[in-house]
Amino acid sequence: MSVRNVERLEGQYAALAPGYTEADEDRWVPEHGKSVYRSSFERDRARLLHSSSLRRLGAKTQVVSPDMDDFSRTRLTHSLEVAQVGRELGRLLGCDPDVVDGACLSHDLGHPPFGHNGESVLNELSSEIGGFEGNAQTLRILTRLESKRFHPDGRSAGLNLTRASLDAAVKYPWRAEEAQLKPDGTLSPKFGVYQDDMEVFDWLRRGTVGRRQPMEAQVMDAADDIAYSVHDVEDGIVNGRFQLKFLNDEVQRARVVQTTQEWYLPESDPGRIEAALSRLEASDSWMLESDSSRRALAGLKNMTSELIGRFCSAIYAATRRAHGDHPLVRHEADLVVPTDTFEEICVMKGIAANYIMASREQMPVYTRQREVISGLHALLMDTGDRFLDPQFQADYRIADDDAGRQRAIVDQIASMTDGACLEWYATLVKGQPVTNRLFA
Template sequence: MSGRNVERVEGRYSALAPGYTEVDEDRWVPEHGKSVYRSSFERDRARLLHSSSLRRLGAKTQVVSPDVDDFSRTRLTHSLEVAQVGRELGRLLGCDPDVVDAACLSHDLGHPPFGHNGEKVLNELAAEIGGFEGNAQTLRILTRLETKRFHPDGRSAGLNLTRASLDAAVKYPWRVHQAPLRPDGTRSPKFGAYEDDLEVFTWLRQGVTGTRQCMEAQVMDAADDIAYSVHDVEDGIVSGRFQLKFLDDDIQRARVIQTTQEWYLPETSEDRIDAAIERLAGVEAWTRESDGSRRALAALKNMTSELIGRFCGAIYTATRQAHGSQPLVRHEADLVVPTETLEEICLMKGIAANYIMASREQMPVYVRQRDVLTDLHGLLVETGDRFLDPQFQADYRAADDDAGRHRAIIDQIASLTDGAALEWYATLVHGKPVMNRLFA
């Protein structure tokens, strides 16, 4: 337990990294006794690693659908990579690495089938009950749907993680009406808790004023951006959707700049985004063209490593310059992301968005995904609890009103993997044999 303060408590050991307190170790439902060989935060990480919700991410879309090839990342492999990046960056800054690791592992648990497209569909279908948001769904999974402990009155307490780990997992620590305003005056659609999860949200935010992220959540957020900005580009290149040499063409370059600006950097000039392209293209490992050979794949892997190191190094240096060498934990400091680094990360995201997410060839897929979820939702609303899994059937029957029953149906659909959603759609809606692929 190197680097921890170890104290003997009631015959057992309590191991806390510097800067953390017993309040940070508190659990929503108290658990008596402490592990003789693991800290509370290590136990949090273990609970997540063994959760069924994490396993399901292996069959949920990241950028490319899980059934397209054997190389592209799923939500699960993405989450594992985010955890590796976040754990190392957090450790260097003095965060407990297991708190950051737990936050990174859990950050995508709430994503429904078909990635962000599925999230948009469920948000529309759940509009009358407070909408659907993947991050709010994550909190719901951690504190209600993925159960390890119960309250004395019989209510689920979810995995019953510590306050520090739950706070770190909340990427958007505000309710829907508290979401920050965007440049156009509208509120961000992102939020971290549904109204019927307000009790646990209030508990985990105890002692925190306002809507700031804790340091561990900021590290998780940065690790998420870094990992998917780099890896989505790698997946896009390997799947044959584009090459980085396309940016040498003036028209292609302009499109990437426009997508980056519209999707991620609306307040940044085109010249600054173009300068970010020049900086990254000057990195020695930048791979303009890949032919799929082992040597080419190794070059791509080297590029991803170089870029992750570049981004993390810049953030670490800037944060240390601002806050000194002391451990930076919880709500005592803020992560510092240099402007140029942010622009480079957003450019990488913009490249993937331009050639994959915004690609016209994806539109028929998105339409069919929407149909699958909409029709499945309609059938489940019509048939009540008849086809729900036992745990969601119990939630449906225990609900006090139509809103609660509708939320149980939304929870059920959100829990499905891409393949399970297609199977339910084929068998329940159309009464046909299982479809293995969207275009089967």
């Protein structure tokens, strides 16, 4: 490459996207030199794409276990779809697309085996050391467990992403004890940082006040809700769990409205939920029945695309009305989600929750998953670092106290795919031949 071409590339990447500062490009461990081919945020996205933590999401539960069928989403395919939705919405609003893309790719890295069920079990098992939360685990992975750079004193700095990218990946910028109160007066289980990761959290939040998410994190959060609200419904229909025509039955319709209220809209009137459902049903693409033919699958895919466009367009228009046409980045503005749109997204989530997550047939599976994680945790607590992978074994050995050693065990379990967790349980706990099915 000629010197002139290099100079041209350096000039092209010297300027940040409008609204971003040099401080947004800072890394926890300073790195000398910048690529003439890629911006700092493009490098962040590349580090995420090449991470082992992202690859493992391909074998982690989204709604149903990855070994149950070959159509339903995994955590990886869900994350890729969230990134596509978030990147486009963020770009339209003026966000750097790679910052939003990276936040979307990383938003589920901290999820353990068996989805939210596994997360709940690990939280109970680690209650004495600060609990477990998938979003806090994501920050831990990005800044400690998935290593690319190290501090001068030998500590891992994780992938050493820029401040803007790390801040965008923190969905809940507070500690467990600072969590918000739910309508029933209890603390929300959602938080974004463990106490022993506060050093990097304070660094990435430098210059911000309170709990406010940057615009890029808000776009990621909305894209996550949008993607899984429509895709979980699509997966449920294709794998035979339900058809949308079931909602024509008064009893089933009432149950969906109730589930939506209990799970997602506890303070909303059932009449508003019913109205949101009726609006969705009135759309031209709403597909009452699918017979799994190519034509039916195409119609179902068109419905999901139309719904994603419907939700994103409403959010974009409302946000622009509130803030104007200038680039909306970092902590300068808030995403505006119209109430009607939010309720429609919640109804889609409620449909999936009613027919999949809350269905009676799933209860034995959930019970078995809890047994597997609890049994494996008990074994590892009894055997110390004997069976841990080398990196977690090292964390266990350098820990200053029992809490640190237990956290290393929790990190090990959380890192596992569904299949690996089942294999460890079968061979180490039960001494049985390996199987990757819960009911083989």
